[in-house]
Amino acid sequence: MIKKIKILMLIFCVFSFFKFLYNELNYKNPYVSKEVSIVAKISNIKKDKEKVTLDVKGKEKYRVTFFGKIDYQLGDTILIKGTLKSNKDNTVFNLFNYNKYLLSKNISKTIWATDISLVKKNNNMFYKIKNNIIKYIENFKTKDYLMAFILGDTGYIKESVKDNLNYIGVSHLLAISGMHVGTIIFLLNFLLSKFKYKQFIIILILLFFVFLTNYSISVLRCVSFIILNKINTNFNLRIKPHYILCFLCFLFLFINPFLIYNIGFLFSFVITFFIIISKNLLMKYKNYFVKLLVMSTICFFASIPILANSFFEINFFSILCNFIVIPIVTVFLFPFSILTFLIPFFDPLLLFFVQIFETLIFYLSQIKILTLTTGKINFIICIIYYLILYFSLVKNFKFIIFLLVLLFLNINLRFFIFSPEIIFFDVGQGDSSLIILPKGKAILVDTGGNIFSDSSIAKNTLIPYLKSRGIKKVESLVLTHGDYDHMGEAINLVNGFEIENVVFNVGEYNDLELELIKELRKRKIAYYQNVRNLKFGKYELYFLNTKNYNNENDNSNVLYFEINNYKFLFMGDSGINREKDIIDKYNLVGIDFIKIGHHGSNTSSSKFFIDNLKPKNCLISVGKNNRYGHPKDSVLEILDNYCSIYRTDLNGSIKIRLKSNKYQIKTIS
DSSP states (O other): HHHHHHHHHHHHHHHHHHHHHHHHTTTTOOOEEEEEEEEEEEEEEOOOOEEEEEEESSSOOOOOOOOSSSOOOTHHHHHHHHEEEOOOOOHHHHHOOOOHHHTTEEEEEEEEEEEEEEEEOOOOHHHHHHHHHHHHHHHHTTTHHHHHHOOOOOSSSSSSHHHHHHHHGGGTSOOOOOHHHHHHHHHHHHHHHTTTTHHHHHHHHHHHHHHHSSSSSHHHHHHHHHHHHHHHHHTTTOOOOOHHHHHHHHHHHHGGGGOOOOOOHHHHHHHHHHHHHHHHHHTOOHHHHHHHHHHHHOOOHHHHHHHHHHHEETTTTTHHHHHHHHIIIIIHHHHHHHHHHGGGHHHHHHHHHHHHHHHHHHHHTTTOOTTTOOOOOHHHHHHHHHHHHHHHHHHHGGGGHHHHHHHHHHHHHGGOOOEEEEEOOHHHHHOOEEEEEEGEEEEOOOOOOOOTTTTHHIIIIIIIHHHHHHHHSSEEESSOOOHHHHHHHHHHHHHEEEEEEEEEEEEEHHHHHHHHHHHHHHTTTTEEEEOOOEEEEEEEOOOOOOOOOTTTTTTOEEEEEEETTTTEEOOOTOOHHHHHHHHHHOOOOOOSSSEEGGOOOOSSSOOHHHHHOSSSSSEEOOOOOOOOOOSSHHHHHHHHTOOOEEEEHHBBEEEEEEEOOEEEEEEEE
């Protein structure tokens, strides 16, 4: 009987794996945009100064964004009027995919609401209890931590604190996990010690706790594991705990394959698996602090591929940070939060301890000596990594040397770049391109800049992508000219990444350029103007200077370069007059790739210019549905006679990989 159960579990795991592969290979995200009226029940609410974000359940689960105020509660049924849209996939290679993240929460579409009205007040007892708990917690000075520890909602924690926790690798301590659930079980065992059906009551309370935390993956995993392990023990099935965990993992993936894109799911299962299989190793250490340090090290090594593929860097200091912070949170801060929840008198004291905790986290995050850029780790390498880690912990710890070699190779990923690449980033209505030469030498042309959003392109796109490729330094930042949509993110980039030098265009510096120069001087970064060429080993970038014009666009740096006999031309925002002067001065013909000037405006790309160049591939950096109407139809008609047209508004980011006798173009629409 026991053998049959194990075989059935194995068959189910294999079946679930192939179901996941099928789902991944057949993944499509068809574009949807239509006006709708939908009746749905509220399952989650998040409010900030400008908008309200709701997760609602109707025929499907939706995420609703409403710019306004509402006074509804969880469980209320509402009528939503607005525009139903597809969730956004990432349009830059390697970066966070918001659509797949929402799908991991079973949220299939987004609604941008114009009106929300009440259909029916909540009459569900469980939602009433949760609403009363939320209302009760909101009166506390420490509501941010009580929301996190009692309801699993970290949305109230300050972003700066979250960033610091992420940096030192202890952000998982604020998400309710096995350690927190273990504390709750310990307290319940103590309080219910004289009850006959204690275990049954504890399981019921834990199931309600799963509901309270909005079915948090880590809590759901933990409670499911506890229940199955109880069954395993009571029926003497003798199934090893890590087999049960694997079964649960594949069960969750069978129900929702997109959970693989949820970092909480990955951390929860992977780290727990390696802690379980390390049980014998941990039992060798009797001293609590030694055992904690060993466990912290195991957790860190288990999390490296997840961290590397999510943030593209790892912080070895987080081993020590976990050693310091885990006892503070699990032994003191979390239990004291529960005590404060039950006895509000302790709220000011908890606030005092929280402030000390946040100060400690801040100072720990300032220690940056052990942070390494890893780059994105290939899936096959991840499998090999985890196999080595498994054998190191179960068989022989000497295997860890192979793990360190694998990490060393991946950290020096840039030295394994042999084929040059040129990437045109989707930065909305702006320009930013990256030239990657062999051994990871990087030249960034423009940074983009979004006037209509507070979101930083440098922080959210450029720096993460550079790190994902294992690039630690930009050799040259070439700014074609001083318009915000081309260099608006330059200061953010300089503040967040190593830049060796900056190249400006000809003409007088404008206010934006002068502001950047102040920052460059402060950081002792070299900068140049009116450059003729830049040399990087055997590769050379030429600046096609003609004369000093009376406008910023025509003064754009125009770049020409050849890589593996392929000719590239970057036009900045140069206009028709500048194009004519370039044709008169330089012998340009048979251009393989041209970055079209001024986002496809009809002030650039004249028929005369394109007829002379005869380009094979034309690339247009342009924002989706931009207010300027770029690219213009008249320009597209001219280009269509010669070249294949690639546009960042339709194709997303565009990557050109060059080999000696061929090239490959990839897009990520």
